[in-house]
Amino acid sequence: MEISFKGKRVLVTGASQGIGRELVKKLVKCGAKVIAIARNQELLESLQKEEPSIEIYQADLANWKKTEEVLGKIGNVDLLVNNAGLAVLGPLTEVKEEDVDRTFAINVKAVINISKYVINNLLARKSPGSIINVSSQASLTGLVDHTVYCASKGAVDAFTRSAANEYGKYGIRVNTVNPTVILTDMGRLGWSDPKVAGPMLERIPLRRFGEVDEVVNAIIFLLSDMSSMTTGTNINVDGGFIAV
Structure with missing residues (x-):
């Protein structure tokens, strides 16, 4: 499929590495004007050296007010990918308050905050749009040792369904992409031990973990008019994990 985002401004959070970084590159290839937000200024600058056409903004999305200040500088946004995420893993009995607060601040509050800005912008311009939340x-x-993370991503899915219902009449679509383990640099490191990876792989019918481009391609599809009748849904990029 030939997908073009020419003339579209696309905001990507968590853009400095992993899925977000490769997504930015793919969007540029598809003609988009990309606005990249991340916490790490050095990585953002290295990305901009690779893709000089992009705009970069440094922000800690856990800070609601500071994020609002950054959003106020970026102007119109046609498409949004809420990709930034945090996982603090461990037994429920060892969870600390700061683990919960930080996880929900990044995984949930930031999604709400940034989506609110983009939807208001779209409504003011009477423009349709597409929002993808990476769940x-x-x-x-x-999942064992994932109680806080599971709870935060469950909240993302619930928010997505509600926002899709609320703003569908304005032509604004909201969906999630729900990956399994993806072999980013961090993913390869975290799942390199066969003793850790083995049990998870046994639960995935395709018997492998996902590649970054497989998630990127799903996001590109949902952002585009190719998915014009799809809203309020999850696209599982999980090798069949959830189906069995």
């Missing part, structure tokens, strides 16, 4: 298979199943 997880963890929103749809229970």
